[in-house]
Amino acid sequence: MKTTIEQLNSFIRSAEGENLEFKQAKMQFDSEKLTRYCVALANEGGGKLILGVTDYPPRRVVGTSAFTNIDKTKSQLLDRLHLRIDMEEVWHSDGRVVVVHVPSRRIGRPIEYRGAYWMRSGEALVPMTPDKLHQIFAEAESDFSAQICDKANFDDLDAHAIEIFRKKWVSRTGNNHIEKLSAKQLLEDAELIIDSSITYAALILFGTRKALGRHIAQAEVIFEYRSTETSLPFQQRKEYREGFFLYYDDLWNTINLRNDLYQYQDGLFMISIPSFNEAVIREAILNAVSHRDYRFAGSVFIKQYPLKIEFISPGGFPPGITQENILWKQYPRNRRIAEAFAKCGLVERSGQGANRMFEQCARESKIPPDFSWTDDYQVFLTLNGKVQDPHFLRFLEKIGRERQVSFDSTDFIILDLINREQKLPQWAKDRALALVKSSAIERVARKYILSRKFYEFTDKKGVYTRKRGLDRETNKQLLLKHIRANEKAGSRFRELREVLPSLTRDQVQKLLAEMKIQKMIIVVGKTSAASWYPPGSGKRKNV
Incomplete structure (x- = not known):
């Protein structure tokens, strides 16, 4: 190593x-x-x-x-x-x-x-x-969803929910043999029934309302809508205490009822972007059901507002998952449920769900999924519906076409962070260098900005100039102006760094060295005791 x-x-x-x-x-x-x-x-x-x-x-x-x-x-x-x-x-x-x-x-x-x-x-x-x-x-405890519920029997499962699961499984695999299986054999093959015993996963996915109330009442999703964030009473509330496959589509349809469209002009066309992207919302619902801790008594809450939606599920992140590594690390808390979702194509076994959520938010110029309110007892996800910059995606598509470069999930996330002037995490540094080579971004001192083409594309050349900063000769003139203004006392290096705070120590030193060679300034003293003066100040320069 x-x-x-x-x-x-x-x-x-x-x-x-x-x-x-x-x-x-x-x-x-x-x-x-x-x-x-x-x-x-x-x-x-x-x-x-x-x-x-x-x-x-x-x-x-x-x-x-x-x-x-x-x-x-x-x-x-x-x-x-x-x-x-x-x-x-x-x-x-x-x-x-x-x-x-x-x-x-x-x-x-x-x-x-x-x-x-x-x-x-x-x-x-x-x-x-x-x-x-x-x-x-x-962490070492066994998968709760794979455990047997001793008091449950096959009659506790809803036949319609099982058929929805069957159709999705056939649709994903193209295996028509699945259509011929009995309901019991189907769930046996999916390992949701073990030796004729019902797992908690089977109850959570297919259970009747009565069965869930009797065996696992916490397997409930509660939806609430409020017209303002300050409103205490809700305008609508739905309680889903039944098998997941019985309410999954209805829950999305309920959210979509108040899903406003943001419209912007793109040449001759009017483009519409919904506040809440269906794929992102469905992924958040799947995560809340498959990763929550069913040993906690609470329900999953989904709280919708006009421009944001919150998902609160009992239990913190699964072992080993943090806000920092959620993009690339996976650990399904309820593996049996996650495997059932994978069989019918609702999630990928590769664990790219979080990536897709972050990528889609970046593609639609929305604030990334926010987990900042998560603690050891709940996962708190906030999805913001407001479109920040509708020209952003058009620029990425333009760069991709011109350079024949395709962007992956990580690229979209990095570009979004740069567009919003956020600090890049350590994992993004190497990939950022590749984006510089593709002309999507530029490096200015210690920071990255979107390339000149983006600001030309959006007719914001002045913003580019401001973000790019001053050119080399202008920087020298700023340093010279400060040195002349302090001709008598001299200018220490610390002061000169304050004149150009966006530049590194080495960059300022190189500018001063060039100015000395060009006889624009003289330096008296060495190392930390050095001071800079304009020529003709009467000070004796270093030999």
């Missing part, structure tokens, strides 16, 4: 979080503390501890003398934790750096050391809370 200088620099620029921990450790680092940090990182899903880098941003390499015998330290960690932890030395120009690669704990198995299951809390290491431990132990 070799870390390059480029990767190390990328880590240093990243925000410290669940997967990264930096310690200065210039002279030494306590081996007990190292062990506890490894435990904490493993308990949080794995990560890296980097020694020889300052703790706080802006971070820089200071070098470390800790753990000069890497192999011995690795052996000690293996003896203490029975976890294979890799360590390596990276020789940076500013000193030796030690990178500790910590793997994740096993599913449902937190790691204990010296009587505690360690986790990080800010700058401190603390024992895990009971709630966090319970969440980890719950």
Whole structure:
């Protein structure tokens, strides 16, 4: 596991979080503390501890003398934790750096050391809370939806719901043999009935209202509509306590009744975009049913407003899923339900549901799905229906046609973030470079902007100039203006960086070096004591 200088620099620029921990450790680092940090990182899903880098941003390499015998330290960690932890030395120009690669704990198995299951809390290491431990132990529990409901029988299932499932399964596979199966055999083949016993998945998908009330009343979806966000009473409420296949279409139709259209002109044509995209809404419903925690007593709530809709389902994210990795990581909490959905084509086994939601929102220039209100006890998804910039998709299609480039889900998400001037997450950095090559975006200092073509396409050339920033010669004139205004006292480097805050330290230094060669300025002093003056100021320049 070799870390390059480029990767190390990328880590240093990243925000410290669940997967990264930096310690200065210039002279030494306590081996007990190292062990506890490894435990904490493993308990949080794995990560890296980097020694020889300052703790706080802006971070820089200071070098470390800790753990000069890497192999011995690795052996000690293996003896203490029975976890294979890799360590390596990276020789940076500013000193030796030690990178500790910590793997994740096993599913449902937190790691204990010296009587505690360690986790990080800010700058401190603390024992895990009971709630966090319970969440980890719950990962190893069996699929609830595959469990048998002992008191249920086949008469608790609705025949019409089963036939809907059958038709969808035949439609997806083209296997006409499925049409000839008895209802019981059909569900046996789908593993929704096991040895003539009814699973909870079968009840959730096909159960009658009476059966759900008797066996699993929490398998209920409640829909409410309010005309304003401040309205306490609802204008409509529907309670769906029956098998999923009995209400899935009706629930969408109910939402679609108040699905306003946003219209905009595209040349000679009028384009309409609904506030709530059907594919996105249906995906959110499927997720709420298949990923909720049925051990919690609450119902799933869907709350619709004119310009947004909220999905609140009991239980936090499934184990290992976070807001940060939801785009590419999957863990079906109720696998038997998810497999039934996959059989009839409602979801993909590849787990691309979240990707499709984010991509479609980006395609329609809507704010991405928002999970920020999610906690350990509920998943809270907000979908916003307002179209932000209808010209955005037209530009992407134009670039794709001209360059013969197709954009995938990740590209749409990155482009949307740049269009809304949001910071790119670490996972997006490499892909952003490819988008620069395709002329979809441009890099300006430390940030990305949409390319000149977008602003020409939307007749907003002035906005492009503002976002692109000043050209090189104009930047020099700004620096010179400040230096002349402070001719007597001189200008320190810190002040000159404030003149051009969007440029990096190196970029400002290069401009000053060019200006010195061009005899536009002189410099007196060296390093941090240096000051810049205009020529003819009477100051003696460095030789």
